[in-house]
Amino acid sequence: MDIKSVGVVGAGQMGNGIAHVMALAGYEVKLNDISQDALDAAMARIEKNMARQVSRDQISEDDMTAALARLSPTQDLPALGGVDLIIESATEREEVKHKIFDTLAPHLAPHTILTSNTSSISITRLASRTDRPERFMGFHFMNPVPLMQLVELIRGIATDEATYKTCLGIVERLGKTAASSEDFPAFIVNRILIPMINEACYTLYEGVGNVASIDNAMKLGANHPMGPLELADFIGLDTCLAIMNVLHDGLADTKYRPCPLLTKYVEAGWLGRKTERGFYDYRGETPVPTR
Numbered sequence: 001m002d003i004k005s006v007g008v009v010g011a012g013q014m015g016n017g018i019a020h021v022m023a024l025a026g027y028e029v030k031l032n033d034i035s036q037d038a039l040d041a042a043m044a045r046i047e048k049n050m051a052r053q054v055s056r057d058q059i060s061e062d063d064m065t066a067a068l069a070r071l072s073p074t075q076d077l078p079a080l081g082g083v084d085l086i087i088e089s090a091t092e093r094e095e096v097k098h099k100i101f102d103t104l105a106p107h108l109a110p111h112t113i114l115t116s117n118t119s120s121i122s123i124t125r126l127a128s129r130t131d132r133p134e135r136f137m138g139f140h141f142m143n144p145v146p147l148m149q150l151v152e153l154i155r156g157i158a159t160d161e162a163t164y165k166t167c168l169g170i171v172e173r174l175g176k177t178a179a180s181s182e183d184f185p186a187f188i189v190n191r192i193l194i195p196m197i198n199e200a201c202y203t204l205y206e207g208v209g210n211v212a213s214i215d216n217a218m219k220l221g222a223n224h225p226m227g228p229l230e231l232a233d234f235i236g237l238d239t240c241l242a243i244m245n246v247l248h249d250g251l252a253d254t255k256y257r258p259c260p261l262l263t264k265y266v267e268a269g270w271l272g273r274k275t276e277r278g279f280y281d282y283r284g285e286t287p288v289p290t291r
């Protein structure tokens with residue numbers, strides 16, 4: 001199927017990145033959020049990130065101007081109904097995602113493909129609540145979207161081949177690489193990555209190392225571009241905890257129990273970079289470890 005228009009639901013750090021790469025690749029993009037502040041912040045962030053790409057000669061001024069003209073922010077979710085493809089990228093809470101698909105349902109064109117950028121939640125379960133499980137997929141980008149090469153494609157039990165091929169074609173047009181994952185909790189990347197981050201939280205909780213020593217150890221000792229606690233702050237501690245809970249519930253194995261210290265940070269509202277405090281405090285000029 002030829003996709004020309006895309007609706008992105010949720011204008012947080014992932015939604016703005018997805019809208020950014022889709023608009024640069026030539027798709028007409030409607031970006032939706034419940035909050036006007038989030039939409040304004042997303043548009044400002046997209047402009048800043050594209051300007052950085054222009055300054056590094058990765059795209060031209062004309063590419064940027066054309067891409068920005070293809071982007072329309074809106075608080076009106078039903079206005080996304082007529083697009084060819086929806087990518088839901090709202091908060092990692094299953095009830096939020098169900099509500100979005102329920103609200104969209106009466107407004108969707110018959111041909112519209114539904115996808116979710118969920119990090120962990122069952123695609124089969126999300127799809128089963130819609131009127132089109134055969135045209136529903138997991139379309140999982142990595143953060144930061146404009147820089148990361150991988151997209152995981154996750155087929156639910158009912159997803160048809162045409163839908164998979166259409167999504168694969170989009171990944172190729174974006175110049176990214178697809179990895180196919182079966183639909184089990186947290187798929188491939190997060191099944192491996194988030195338990196490692198959770199283990200770094202236990203390492204901190206048990207006093208084996210402090211924030212700086214744990215991050216430095218993994219950067220210098222394992223050549224990771226970011227330490228696990230810095231990466232947790234970058235992803236969002238609420239999202240990390242939500243993924244651990246999906247793994248714990250979905251695989252029913254105590255090895256996935258979320259670290260109580262991670263839970264405490266989320267309860268404090270210290271969610272990482274997006275709230276300016278997490279394992280580091282970002283309110284000053286340079287990040288300062290909070291432990």
Ligand SMILES: CC(=O)CC(=O)SCCNC(=O)CCNC(=O)[C@H](O)C(C)(C)COP(=O)(O)OP(=O)(O)OC[C@H]1O[C@@H](n2cnc3c(N)ncnc32)[C@H](O)[C@@H]1OP(=O)(O)O
Binds near residue numbers: 119226231
């Ligand atoms: C949770 C999930 O479901 C799945 C996931 O995504 S897991 C997370 C996967 N991502 C990772 O593991 C990322 C690990 N980190 C890295 O690879 C690197 O540190 C990085 C690619 C993020 C940055 O590399 P770098 O060489 O420092 O990039 P650099 O060009 O100096 O840019 C640094 C900054 O720009 C951002 N950035 C740069 N270009 C960008 C662009 N075009 N668009 C968006 N952000 C951009 C970086 O994130 C960083 O942010 P701020 O300065 O605004 O705080």
Ligand SMILES: NC(=O)C1=CN([C@@H]2O[C@H](COP(=O)(O)OP(=O)(O)OC[C@H]3O[C@@H](n4cnc5c(N)ncnc54)[C@H](OP(=O)(O)O)[C@@H]3O)[C@@H](O)[C@H]2O)C=CC1
Binds near residue numbers: 010014099143274
């Ligand atoms: N962070 C990461 O590294 C990655 C995250 N993901 C997944 O992407 C999705 C989004 O994550 P991320 O961007 O980090 O989260 P953010 O918290 O940055 O953004 C989520 C956005 O969704 C908005 N939102 C909440 N409810 C609705 C709704 N009903 N309709 C429209 N918008 C809504 C939020 O608004 P408000 O703030 O007002 O609630 C917020 O602006 C999640 O499913 C996550 O698991 C996937 C890959 C990587």
